[in-house]
Structures are given as structure tokens and as C-alpha cells.
Amino acid sequence: MNPYQGPPQYLHNIGFTNNAPQSFGNPMPMPGFPTMGYPASQPGYPAASPGYPQSNYPTQGYPQQNSGYPQQNQGYPQQPQGYPQQPQGYPQHSQGYSQQSQGFPQQSQGFPHNPAQSYPGAQESAQTGYPQQGYQSKPTVVPVNPFDPRDDAAVLRKAMKGFGTDEKAIIQVLTRRSNEQRLRIAFEFKTLYGKDLVSDLKSETSGKFEDLVVALMTPLPQFYAKELHDATAGIGTDEDVLIEVMCTMSNHEIHVIKQSYTAMYGTLLEDDLRGDTSGNFKRLMTSLCMGNRSEDFHIDRERAREDARSLLQAGELRLGTDESVFNAVLCSRSFPQLAAIFQEYQFLTGHDIDDAIKAEFSGDLEKALRAIVKVVRNKPLFFAEGLHKSMKGLGTNDRQLIRIMVTRCEVDLGDIAEMFQAKYGESLQSWIEGDCSGHYKKCFLGLLGLY
16 A cells, blocks of 8 residues: 555645744744854845745844744734635634744744644545644754753863763753754854864764764754755766755745855856756756745645646646646645645546656656655655665665754654654664664664654
8 A cells, every 4th residue: 555645644744834944944033043054135036935024134143132022923924925814714813822822832932833734624634635633743853941052052062171072962962952052052152162163073073973963053954055065066966865855845945945055155056956957857946946836725626626637638648748737737736735636636547646657757857756746645754765765775875864864853753753663664763773873873863852
């Protein structure tokens, strides 16, 4: 049985909600936190993407110290494009959440809530694979509260001072703080001791453990930008990295990554992707790079049927394949709408859209289109398969393992671990323990909340 088919064990997923870890500045930073490492908007990008807030961050220094959170999501457009006017479809003040996130643990402040819980049609979840009402993704790393970055800086200084290194103290601090909190610790470390925390950590660690620690200390947009740059730089291209990142990111995340990329490398991400790919795969990457997917949670059944018929006529009902139709539908429709389109396709043909893509396409384009289908249906399962792939067989794809563990721990790593157990019958913890060793292994277990 295809694990993506039928009602999953629980219905996903942050893909519908445009969730991003706090480090992407969505919806807002914690009070008093620096936005270290985030570039200003670069020439060539629109001043503001439709439906997204304009950057409130200064290009240098730190944001004004606001007491508490800005009232009423200050800095966000009052009526984001693509969402129904309140109260149509959405309860006033996101019913179920008070304005100050009452009912959620303190340490989860700063994480976006899940608008999918109240989007029109949520009651259809059992049939369609849309998120269940009330579903929350399960991060394994949340911002610690209360948080004292100076105390943490002192702990890290003590762990690295003198002969020997207290790796346990380093792991326990870094894996129990959010990405943005780690950046604040680095800022306080330099303030107190006049030394760069990342440089000190690199001098005290080595090998894959060092790579993991440096990844944890990198702002997430810059981390993604580096992964994409390294995937296209030099001889050959790592298309799997391009697919994993570009097919799973929300519009907001793509725009922030593009800004980081230009700030770091002086070129446009779109130009580098186009220069290093070809054919229809290049067109797909270019479309995804626009970050212009619909984010309307409303499901239009009639349009879903029309799109399903278009996909059928562009693929199975003609000699050859009209790739542009697949590109247009899969890159522009919202994730809930795509789920409805895939269901209508099944009704029309009696088989799954994934089977049709396997029959009609090949190579990197096939992998990318199937990745979008998987992400729409069950994003945690998609990443669980990525973790399994990184560790199966001889050797370990450490870069993929580090990338997924570091980037998903603040979003849905708990869900990913559950899906890993459900699909492979063994725990993610046992695989990590069998494939990694030493402090490298312990750091991964720390990200799972097990060390």
C-alpha cells in the first residue's frame, strides 16, 4: 500500500500553513532578539511580495526593543491577499487562540500557529488528506523560556576554556535552544568575551560533529542558501538538494532564502538555478523560485476537476507529454487545492497521479514532480524517507542527514520521527544510534529531545 494514499495515521501538515521556523522572521521575532544575519531586500526583488509583510528589520543593528509583542501583528498587511475577509470562514481573532497565545506553552511563543485548523472545508480532512481540525505539528526544539543568553554564553565559555572540552554542555545548550536563541547567545558571547562563538566551537570540535555544530549556529535562511549554492557550484549539480529545498519551501521562506543568497554570493538564486539545470527541470525550478504559489485555503471543487482533466489531457490522453501544464498546475495551486486535484484525478482515471507521473516523466523532473505530490499529501513522511535514504546502505549521506535534522527540528521533527517508525518499523533514534557515533550521535539525539 502506498503510505501516501488513504487517510494517513494522522493528517498533516505544515505545508498548508506557510509555517516557518522563527528564524525566518515569521510571524515575528521574540522580544529583544537580534535578527543576525538577515540581509536587506536586494535589487531585483519586489519591495514586498503580495500577502507578506514588508521587512521591519533594519539592515544594520537590531530592531527597536519592543516591550512584548507588537499589537495586532504590527507590520503585517491587514488583509493578506488570497484570504477571505474576516469573519468569512475565519473566526474573529483565530478562535481557539487568544491574542497572546493563551493555552500554548510559554516556550512555543514565536512559532506560527496553524491557520489550517480553521480553513473552510477542514471537516473534509478524513476523505482528502487535508489537515485535521486542531492538528499541530510537533517540533522537537522550541524556544526555551525563561531564556538568559548571557548565562548560556558563560556555560559555553566554561565548556571550552582550558584543557579539554565539555562536549556534553555544548550539546545540551545548542540542542535546547531555537536557532534564533543560538544567534543571540553568539552575540552575547562576543560581547562578554571578545571572541567569536562559532570560531571557538570550530576549534574545539572536529569532523562531522563540527559540521553539525556549525549548521546549528547558522541562521536558517543562510544555511539553506549555502546548501543551494553548494549544490550548483563546481562540476555537476546535486539535484536532490534542489528538489528537497525548492519543492518544500513556502513562498515566504523562498523569498527570504533568495535575499540571503544574493547577500552571500552576489548573484540571483534564479540565475544560478537556471545556469546549472536544463530543459523542463529548469523551468520547474524557475517557477518554484518565484515563490508565487496560491495560499488561498479555500478549495474550489469545480476548478479542481478542470485541472485534473487538463493534467489527464496533457499526459495520458496524448502522444507525448505537455510538461508545461503539469508545471503550471503543480507550481501555482495551493497545497489544499492540489490535494483536491489529485483526488479528482483518481476519480477520473481510477489510478493515482503519482503513477501517472512515473509513467509520463523520467529523471530529475519526475523526482521533482513526485516530491511535490508527496509534500502535498504528507510532508513529514517525505522527510522521513529522506532521513532513511541518508542512512541506508553503506556509508551515510551526512550532509542530507544534518540538513533535515537541523532545519526540521523547530517545525515537525516529532512528526517525522513518528512517520519514520510507521513506515520502516524501527525508530529514528535507533537508526541514528546505529549509523552515527560519539558526540555527533549525541547531538542528533539532543535535537530529538533524547539527550
